[in-house]
Amino acid sequence: MVRTVLVLGGTAEARRLAEALAEAGDRLRVVTSLAGRVSRPHLPPGEVRIGGFDGVEGLTAWLREERVDAVVDATHPFAARVTASAAAATSALGLPFLVLRRPGWRQAEEDDWRWVGSVAEAAELLPTVGTRALLTVGRQELEPFTRLSDVWLLARSIEQPNVPIEAVLGRGPFAVESELELLDDHDIDVLVTKDSGGDDAKLVAARRRNIPVVIVRRPPSPAVMIVSTVDQAAIWVIYGHATVS
Template identity: 60%
Template sequence: MNLNVLLLGGTDEARRLAAALYGRPDLRVVSSLAGRVRDPKLPVGEVHEGGFGGAEGLAAWIRDHGVDVVVDATHPFAARMSASAVQATRAAGVPLLVLRRPGWRERDGDDWHWVPSLEAAAQALPALGSRAFLTTGRRSLPVFAALDGVWFLARSVDPPEPPVPANVEIVLSRGPFTVEGEIALMREHDVDVLVTKDSGGQMTTAKLDAARELRIPVVIVRRPPAHEGTPHVDTVEAAAHWIDALRSAGSR
């Protein structure tokens, strides 16, 4: 049985899964990118760029293109896209697999302060430091724009759009980063608190190691809850095995 796979991507895991499945005669894989980054890293194979128009638009795209299975390998904080994937696959009657990298875990020497949202991070920040390294993405800056008395070093891939904090320095950069580089950056700007999201993975863990080394507190936003009833895996290998099992079951 041949399978048409729609891979909702934009992450390193999605690119690696596309590469693992590329060139197989029994699979057609189309990777979808939301188009939020100006110069994204493209996966191998077919690519669909741009949105679908919500859950209804995604369901229509699935039907129109004969998609047999959808893999949601988007960012752990892409809650809207993940919700649309659940609704669309149910409406279209096709299976959905969620591929999510494991979240981060505290280690000895960490001073982590878990919060449920970006808004809660902004509320907690003034009590922990006055020079914040903000690594929550360019779209999060408006949440911190009204904070007085806090200076920000904000890092993103693309320039943010206003509103942004009055006292902010923007660093445009894309990971992976090194611990030595992160320590040097934090020392150069006298950072005394780090703000991040529990994105997981290895590409951006260096900032957490640097904060531990410098004894800097970390405000960390918890992930959105997973959708119940949807199968989840946390490795590219497990996702590929799941797809193989589905294809094999359909060929019997």
């Protein structure tokens, strides 16, 4: 019997999970859902669905119509609304639900990190920390920074932002040397980012240049099963949602 698994994607972990599940053969039907915020996303193997579900009710209806057997949320750690909707929909249908979430960053002794609770708080704090900032918070969260008049801003994103901030376009992962070059070329004296985990080349570069980092904390984790590796998530799916450690 073929089981259908929905992977809520958009991250490198989601792509690797789809690849791992594809190797399980014909026993699994894997559907990866992408939000559609990037015009040319890296597509995973298997079926791909692009676009939102219109909230909990829409997702619940889709899961029922497609006879989904399990859901893995492998979205970005800051996609709190998606995670909450998936938790509610799977609970309503009694479906197994797993969150695959990369570990957050760990501060080293030599790091100068300033933790904040939101992007808005980061923008408010920024003028007290530096005057030339590199922003890596995502192109859809740059608006609070546009109100600043005493800080020069450079945003990095996959696609051009829709706000009047100078931007450099690029898709990670990035190497430490290229991050150092970026900081040096633009005389960056403060980095603003989110605790997304994963590739930390920009944090290593900031450490080497003694540049302070303003970091937005992650939203609270849901009260569901959470794993931190693709292998753990693949085992959970392939072997019938067994407890993983």
